[in-house]
Amino acid sequence: MKTRRNPSTLFLPKPVALISSAHAGRVNVMTAAWVNVVCMEPPQVAVAVRESRLTHEIIQASGEFVVNVPSHDLWRAVDMCGMVSGRDQDKFALAGLTRERAAEVAAPMVAECPLNIECRVSASLPLGSHTLFVGMVLAVHLEEDCMGEKGSIKVESFRPYVLNHREYWSMGRRLGSFGETAAELEVIP
Numbered sequence: 001m002k003t004r005r006n007p008s009t010l011f012l013p014k015p016v017a018l019i020s021s022a023h024a025g026r027v028n029v030m031t032a033a034w035v036n037v038v039c040m041e042p043p044q045v046a047v048a049v050r051e052s053r054l055t056h057e058i059i060q061a062s063g064e065f066v067v068n069v070p071s072h073d074l075w076r077a078v079d080m081c082g083m084v085s086g087r088d089q090d091k092f093a094l095a096g097l098t099r100e101r102a103a104e105v106a107a108p109m110v111a112e113c114p115l116n117i118e119c120r121v122s123a124s125l126p127l128g129s130h131t132l133f134v135g136m137v138l139a140v141h142l143e144e145d146c147m148g149e150k151g152s153i154k155v156e157s158f159r160p161y162v163l164n165h166r167e168y169w170s171m172g173r174r175l176g177s178f179g180e181t182a183a184e185l186e187v188i189p
């Protein structure tokens with residue numbers, strides 16, 4: 001039995017990322033849960049940013065941003081970066097995060113995050129309250145401790161977590177592998 005609800009943004013789980021940006025001497029970092037991969041070739045990611053955010057202003061001016069994916073150990077610092085605007089505080093200092101120079105963009109990477117994705121805006125789509133910034137991936141940095149054999153990722157070292165509605169949850173146990181069910185499918189020629 002299900003209950004019909006009003007149209008809303010209810011969706012779970014959502015990834016959690018820190019979006020770092022910089023322009024004309026201003027450097028900022030903001031928490032985003034409305035972020036994901038949107039294209040494989042060429043690789044692109046997208047983040048939906050509310051127009052009132054400082055991050056919106058900076059990305060629009062610079063055309064660049066970095067998606068920094070945190071481990072669950074960082075959840076408090078990440079939550080903090082979503083509670084305060086960079087207009088009022090230096091959030092790197094506030095949350096105890098370290099700026100690391102990126103390779104392709106002026107925005108710094110967040111050193112504590114095991115994955116940093118440098119992006120140049122390839123499209124901006126104003127949708128209403130939020131603008132969808134699509135970012136062409138220019139460079140990807142992955143913590144060596146999280147690298148497994150043959151390009152695999154050691155998820156237990158990465159320690160990803162998600163936002164489930166209004167609660168942060170770390171991952172429990174491994175369930176299976178991508179494509180594992182393919183062998184069970186009967187392909188009709």
Ligand SMILES: Cc1cc2nc3c(=O)[nH]c(=O)nc-3n(C[C@H](O)[C@H](O)[C@H](O)COP(=O)(O)O)c2cc1C
Nearest residue numbers: 030031032033034049050053054055082084085086
């Ligand atoms: C877990 C979490 C997820 C969030 N996701 C988004 C998001 O996807 N887009 C957005 O515009 N704001 C999001 N916010 C709110 C911004 O992070 C928050 O308003 C922040 O203070 C904006 O910072 P800025 O003004 O320095 O850019 C989120 C906040 C939290 C705590």
